[in-house]
Amino acid sequence: AQKVTQAQTEISVVEKEDVTLDCVYETRDTTYYLFWYKQPPSGELVFLIRRNSFDEQNEISGRYSWNFQKSTSSFNFTITASQVVDSAVYFCALSDTDKLIFGTGTRLQVFP
Amino acid sequence: NAGVTQTPKFRILKIGQSMTLQCTQDMNHNYMYWYRQDPGMGLKLIYYSVGAGITDKGEVPNGYNVSRSTTEDFPLRLELAAPSQTSVYFCASSWAGEYNEQFFGPGTRLTVL
DSSP states (O other): OOEEEOOOOEEEEETTOOEEEOOEEEOSOSSOEEEEEEEOTTOOOEEEEEEETTOOOOEEETTEEEEEEGGGTEEEEEESSOOGGGOEEEEEEEEETTEEEEOOOEEEEEEO | OOOEEEEOSEEEEOTTOOEEEEEEESSOOSEEEEEEEOTTOOEEEEEEEEETTEEEEOSOOTTEEEOOSSSSBOOEEEOSOOGGGOEEEEEEEESSGGGSOOEEOOOEEEEEO
16 A cells, blocks of 8 residues: 655754655555655645656755655655754655655754 | 635634635646645545546545536535534645646635534
8 A cells, every 4th residue: 555654743953953854655556756845834835856766866956855765665855954944844745546645744843 | 827726715614504615726737636634734635636527535535525627626515514624725736646746725724613
């Protein structure tokens, strides 16, 4: 069955610390897609990244980076030099037939 | 492009009342979705549609109904509102189902008293 596990319910860091959000998935599919979304305190859901199962290259976008490892079924998200504006709930998601399966989210609090 | 729009933004209902949450997208997306997010919790899929005239149940469909008569619109109907339906409701759309990211509307905050 398709499943996404975000075991970290809440993480608190001080500004400028690096932080990694974990995402572990289970899938029956050989071709699949993984996603990360951000939900800031204002409530909207913002798409961050999509990765397909054939591309295991790490992705970097500014202070954000993603590490995809099929061997451990993980798609972890690292924020380097965190800032207060990074405070949000972050959701990992996995493709399923016609839809996405979302994890329960990790709440990140970055304190000044 | 306005993207995905939802109305109303806020609503308070009394137990037993009914209402329709509106969702419209202008991106010509085939796939549309309704989620609910309870306070401090993740997203739960209520219903989804893969195209006009086609709808399917998600994880938590009880107490809700949907229709999809056009590509643009995907209204969610609550019949006989209950306090357990107090939640934030998000509508989303995507071009190609599980292969593409979903674009979310701003949400409707519903309270049932």
